[in-house]
Every structure is written in C-alpha cells, then in structure tokens.
Amino acid sequence: MLSSFRRAYSIAVHEALPLSNTLTLIPGGTRGIGLATAKLFARHGSRIVVLGRDQERIKHVLEKELAPIHGSNSSVEHLGFQCDVSNQEDIERTIKDLNQVAPVDYLVNSAGIARDSLLIAHASQDIENVISTNLMGTIWLNKAVAKGMMRRKRGAIINISSVVGLQGNIGQSVYSASKSAIIGFSKSLSKELGSRNITVNVIAPGYIDTDMTSSIPEDRKKAIVARTSLGRLGQADDVAEAALFLAQAKFITGQVLVVDGGLSL
Ligand SMILES: NC(=O)c1ccc[n+]([C@@H]2O[C@H](COP(=O)([O-])OP(=O)(O)OC[C@H]3O[C@@H](n4cnc5c(N)ncnc54)[C@H](OP(=O)(O)O)[C@@H]3O)[C@@H](O)[C@H]2O)c1
Incomplete structure (x- = not known):
C-alpha cells in the first residue's frame, strides 16, 4: 500500500514538472556550463541528450550526474552520444540516430x-x-535540428556566445570572431524560424568558473572579479538558469542575454 502510494506520488510529481515530455539536446553537456544546464533541465523534467567527444566522460555524466536526479523510479532515460561538433558528418549522423528516438x-x-x-x-x-x-x-547543429522543429512548429534554440564576442579581448581575436558570428547567425535564424513558433536566442556569459577558465592565474581572476558589480566569478549554474529562462520564454527571440555579474557594464 505504502509503496504504491510512493509510486503514484512520484509519478504525480514528475508529471507536474514544467519540462516533462520534452527532449533537450546539449552539445558540450559533459562539462561546465553544459553539464549544469543538463542537470537543471533534468530536474525540471526534460529528457537530456548530451554530446561530447569523450565516451568515458559521457558514461560518467549519464550514470553519476543525471541518473540519480529522479532515482531508479524514473521512466526518463537520459542519453549520450559521442560526437565531434567540428565535424558536419558526425553531427548529421548523430541527429539522424537521435531522431529515431525522439524529436528535439x-x-x-x-x-x-x-x-x-x-x-x-x-x-x-x-x-x-x-x-x-x-x-x-x-x-x-542548428541546421540539423531546425528541420524537425519546423515540422513540429515548436522548439527553442539557445546558442552560447560570450561577452568577448560583444566587447573583444586581447589574445582572443579568433575566439571573439567565432562568438560574435554566433550572435549574427542566431539573430538571422530567429527571423527565419519565428513564423514556425521557434525561438532562437543567445547567452553571452562573462567569466564562469569551469575547466575552460581554470588555467587563468589567480591574480587575473581577482582583477576580473574586481570589475564585476556582483564581486564574484560566475558559476555554471548561473548560466544554466538563464538557459532555462530562455527555453520557457515564449515571446523572446533573437536576443542576447548577458550573464556576467555586471562585468561588461
Ligand atoms: N567558462 C567561461 O568563462 C565562458 C565564458 C563565456 C562563454 N563560454 C562558452 O560557454 C561554452 C561552455 O564553456 P565551459 O566553460 O562550460 O567549457 P568547458 O568546461 O571546457 O566545457 C566545454 C564542453 O564542450 C565540449 N566540446 C568541446 N569541443 C567539442 C567538440 N569538438 N565536439 C563536441 N564537444 C566538444 C566538451 O566536451 P569534451 O571535451 O568531452 O568533448 C565540454 O563538454 C563554450 O562555448 C564557451 O566558449 C564560457
């Protein structure tokens, strides 16, 4: 009796979650900002698919980071694919395999x-x-998922740029070029996909405490913190929360949400 009550309760809680019956694809979901986003979206009920290059890391994320979120009672099975996003064929093969499972x-x-x-x-x-x-x-990646979203007339795309793509930085001209281009690309795509009820937005994080920034010397980190209004480096969860907001925002598209604690003011 007690166990059937617990089961019914857990299903009821699960069904009430805002992202239930959705699938979230997170390239880069094996570490840092992507992993924090994967965990947050999973906690809100979404089925997660992470992409990364390291098979061992994918296995770790699925078994140790995502599976425990809803426990063994959960009917949601999160997935991971080894995929190098710099390789178009790899992406197309992965999205084809994924489409056999569920739409994004x-x-x-x-x-x-x-x-x-x-x-x-x-x-x-x-x-x-x-x-x-x-x-x-x-x-x-945007091209590979857009077709399915257009067919279903639903979807939200969030591309991660950087404040460096808005402001530039010494030693980061090429990185900055890649991140600025993501903004122009996303704004244009938002105009192409808007009539199909698909939003396309960008997050521009400031300095976030992840593997990517771990080699920055302590004195430089202190100098960066001193330039923020909030007096701290960002955490991956800070960016994940912005992604969750944009995923659920129905009337926001083509925008850049800066998540930098005031660094770029
Ligand atoms: N941290 C910051 O301060 C900061 C600031 C602004 C913007 N950003 C942007 O935020 C995003 C996430 O950064 P992060 O700080 O979370 O970095 P991170 O901790 O280094 O994680 C990067 C993720 O990208 C994946 N990845 C890298 N190259 C890949 C490839 N060719 N194919 C598939 N996956 C690949 C990595 O997985 P594998 O290595 O396992 O393949 C990993 O999951 C990046 O686009 C970064 O430019 C970060």
Whole structure:
C-alpha cells in the first residue's frame, strides 16, 4: 500500500514538472556550463541528450550526474552520444540516430573551446579548431535540428556566445570572431524560424568558473572579479538558469542575454 502510494506520488510529481515530455539536446553537456544546464533541465523534467567527444566522460555524466536526479523510479532515460561538433558528418549522423528516438524540443549549444593567442602568433591549427568547433559546430547543429522543429512548429534554440564576442579581448581575436558570428547567425535564424513558433536566442556569459577558465592565474581572476558589480566569478549554474529562462520564454527571440555579474557594464 505504502509503496504504491510512493509510486503514484512520484509519478504525480514528475508529471507536474514544467519540462516533462520534452527532449533537450546539449552539445558540450559533459562539462561546465553544459553539464549544469543538463542537470537543471533534468530536474525540471526534460529528457537530456548530451554530446561530447569523450565516451568515458559521457558514461560518467549519464550514470553519476543525471541518473540519480529522479532515482531508479524514473521512466526518463537520459542519453549520450559521442560526437565531434567540428565535424558536419558526425553531427548529421548523430541527429539522424537521435531522431529515431525522439524529436528535439530544446537545443542548448554549449560545446566550445578557447585557444588564446595574440593573432600574429596564433597557430593556424588552433585558429581552424576554434572556428570549426565554436562557429561551424553551431551552424551545423542548428541546421540539423531546425528541420524537425519546423515540422513540429515548436522548439527553442539557445546558442552560447560570450561577452568577448560583444566587447573583444586581447589574445582572443579568433575566439571573439567565432562568438560574435554566433550572435549574427542566431539573430538571422530567429527571423527565419519565428513564423514556425521557434525561438532562437543567445547567452553571452562573462567569466564562469569551469575547466575552460581554470588555467587563468589567480591574480587575473581577482582583477576580473574586481570589475564585476556582483564581486564574484560566475558559476555554471548561473548560466544554466538563464538557459532555462530562455527555453520557457515564449515571446523572446533573437536576443542576447548577458550573464556576467555586471562585468561588461
Ligand atoms: N567558462 C567561461 O568563462 C565562458 C565564458 C563565456 C562563454 N563560454 C562558452 O560557454 C561554452 C561552455 O564553456 P565551459 O566553460 O562550460 O567549457 P568547458 O568546461 O571546457 O566545457 C566545454 C564542453 O564542450 C565540449 N566540446 C568541446 N569541443 C567539442 C567538440 N569538438 N565536439 C563536441 N564537444 C566538444 C566538451 O566536451 P569534451 O571535451 O568531452 O568533448 C565540454 O563538454 C563554450 O562555448 C564557451 O566558449 C564560457
């Protein structure tokens, strides 16, 4: 009697969650901002599909980070695919496989790399990798999910740019180029997809405490913190909350939401 009550209760709670019966695709969901977003969307009831290059890391995220969120009673099975977003064929194959499972409701595109260097010393391979991962990856991923969203006349796309894409930064000209381009791309796409009830927005984070920023020396981190109004570095959860807001916002599209604690003011 007690166990059937518990089961009924857990199903009722689950059904009441705002993102129940949705699927969220999160390239870069294996670490940092993407992982925080995956956990937050899962807590709100969405089925999560993470993409990353490292199979072991994907397994860890599925088993240790996502599966425990609703416990063993949950009917939601989260998925992970090994996929290099700098490779168009890899993306198309992955989305084809995913479409056999379920359509994508939300795309939160958090896969990205930074390779900082003054332009005159920038290694050609690093330049190509930054552009092919950050910019081309975004374009191929948006293209791959847009068709399904258009057919269903529903969906929200959130691409992760950076305040560096708005303001520029020494040593980040190529990274900045990739992140600025994501903004122009997303604004244009929002106009193409708006009539199909699909929103396309951008988040521009400031400095967020993740693997990507872990090698920044402590004195530079302190200097960055001193420039923020809120007096701290951002956490991955700060960006995840912005992504959740944009995913649920029905009348916001083509916008850039800056999540930087006031750094860029
Ligand atoms: N941290 C910040 O301060 C900050 C500020 C502004 C914007 N951003 C942007 O926010 C996004 C997330 O950054 P983060 O700080 O969370 O970085 P992170 O902790 O280094 O995580 C990056 C994620 O991207 C994935 N990834 C990288 N290259 C990939 C590829 N070719 N194919 C598939 N997945 C790939 C990584 O997975 P694998 O390595 O396992 O493949 C990882 O899951 C990035 O676009 C970054 O530019 C970050």
